[in-house]
Amino acid sequence: MLDLPDTDTLYAALLARDPAWEGRALVGVTTTGIFCRLTCPARKPLPRNCRWFASADAAQAAGFRPCRRCHPLGATAEGEPLVRDLLARLDERPDHRWSEADLLALGHDPSTVRRAFKRHFGQSFLDMSRAARLRGGMASLVKGSTMIDAQLEAGFDSASGFRAAFARLFGHPPHRMRQGSDLLADWIDTPLGGMIAIADDQTLHLLEFIDRKALPEGLRRLSAHAGGRVGLGRTPVHDRTEAQLAAYFAGNAPCLDVPVTLHGTPFQQQVWRALQAIPAGRTRSYVQLATAIGRPTAIRAVARANATNRIALVVPCHRVIGADGTLTGYAGGLWRKEKLIAIERGYA
Template identity: 55%
Template sequence: MLFTRPTDEVLYDALVARDPAYDGFAYVCVTSTRIFCRLSCPARKPKPENCIFQDNVAACLEAGYRPCKRCRPLLKYKDQDPTVSALLDALEKEPARRWREDDLKAAGYDLSTVRRAFKRQFGMSFLEMARLRRIGQAAELLSEGGRVIDAQLDAGFESGSGFRAAINALIGEAPAGLRGKTLLKADWIETPLGPMMAIVDDHALHLLEFADRPALPNEIRRLKETSRMAIASGRTAVTEMLAAALDRYFSGENSGFDVRIAGHGTAFERDVWAALQAIPAGETTSYSELAGRIGRHSAVRAVARANGANRIAILIPCHRVLGADGSLTGYGGGLWRKRWLIEHERRMAGSRETSATR
């Protein structure tokens, strides 16, 4: 599982080489244009720092990216289902249209056939794909300070209540509440251990978790509640700084992080998290030792709960805590990742010691 996914460097090399072997295996989302492409796209290549690689079309659309008009990543090169081709052409001509089942019936399509064809190729229905295109455009307009009614009409919603419900589902807040309001920005960062979700503002990191962590949806919900801020797809300078720091970390060049972390949690939790950050890379501790570090020797269970409440993976290194007997204990990102991180940091520490003695 660890080595099945190519690194961003490998995927970027494939993008520059226009390697058709990666078509359908990965897609590149370009942050500067908000467009996603095949890796074999003939268009001018973006800078590495402007590239986010996704496994499938659904992930690209859900992140708010539009399909490239040159390489047309929604279409297969061969044996394209004529129903899929025709509907994708229609969607490309009218991306803001609010498609309904009645529209498909009126055009002579069988609903179950359309649903199966799109699910098989994209993992989502045609109506779901059309909805993501509309909402992504509307959310972008709102975040730029546009009027609610303009965004509503651009998204193709005749009903104001229907539009508000759709935006609520995407970013958790009514459109009127977005006007003039700073949003938290969420985006994916690819790592050798799988994609991580990073949620930031213009100044600090609020959440960093592996995408397949079971508790991630609840953590996002709690973040919305505690911060009282909406979350939209996007990146800030903090995201770029974090991505660069993680790249150095995973390459073994640097185990330190200079990314500012937002001040969430109780005073006790922040004490525990600060103690975690004070553990040198390459070393581990136990819950009881961690409790001793903050002068709360009898609060071992509370320390364990605070450790589990941490939602900044790697930077606040809860993976460095082991059981009293030295065994691996629970880790939200999976025990295999915990073992990998500990071994990786031990190698980094060993490499630094070797270099220092030369």
């Protein structure tokens, strides 16, 4: 309770199912021996039957079991059955052209699905399904397939739809990405979703989750920097990055030792280098990060530089949290930030 507010505040948050307390507080119910998120849809206990915890580890150490409705051991998104169900179905059928009719057939209201996925991931389920199909098309083009073969494998009905999806992502149509290029882009699968990796033969230039909203703009900037010479393909740096990501998620590699080229101002690069100095399993506030680079009053500038990082995980911007200990926004999705910090607790 040392890190938690008074019980009246916590109980009011429990009654309101206040999402602001996700990742900050849990409630144990003495009459059932179960602990829950404050957003749990279950019937609310009486105040005298509540015990409050700052972490799942503390609740389990006190003898409470995790709730099977709100799944307090997982990330926030995993506490919603609708989200868990559809993510599992997307994993099973990544090439399927999902539609609102499919959602209705499964008994889901499309507007409810849209709100739930927007809340957790910043995009709709149908947007995520299109990204999954685009991944298939990218893989085909990297292997040298013809445009029509890649289009069909990606599940797009028309060549124009396929080209438009690529153009939104990279800033130019896919046929240009098969010509001679200085930088090569390829897809890397991870337990938290697909990532686009762009590298040359020596260093990694970009590593982003495919569903990040700012990804198209980042790709266009990098393409402009390289004179438009960003193509589809793979280098030894891609292989090294993929192998190290696999080891990281398996709990075997706290440090992603991949050489990088940082595209930014001297100040941004100073912030990004400071991020790389934060050990896995540790976090820093924006104030601490600003102090570490000798710019204690540049807190907002540090936050902006953190948000514009284009090499996720290798430059670990997810290790920066709010001064009060809350998990502040993460461009890759707050649910991923929860997952990454949970993974890194094992490295502490």
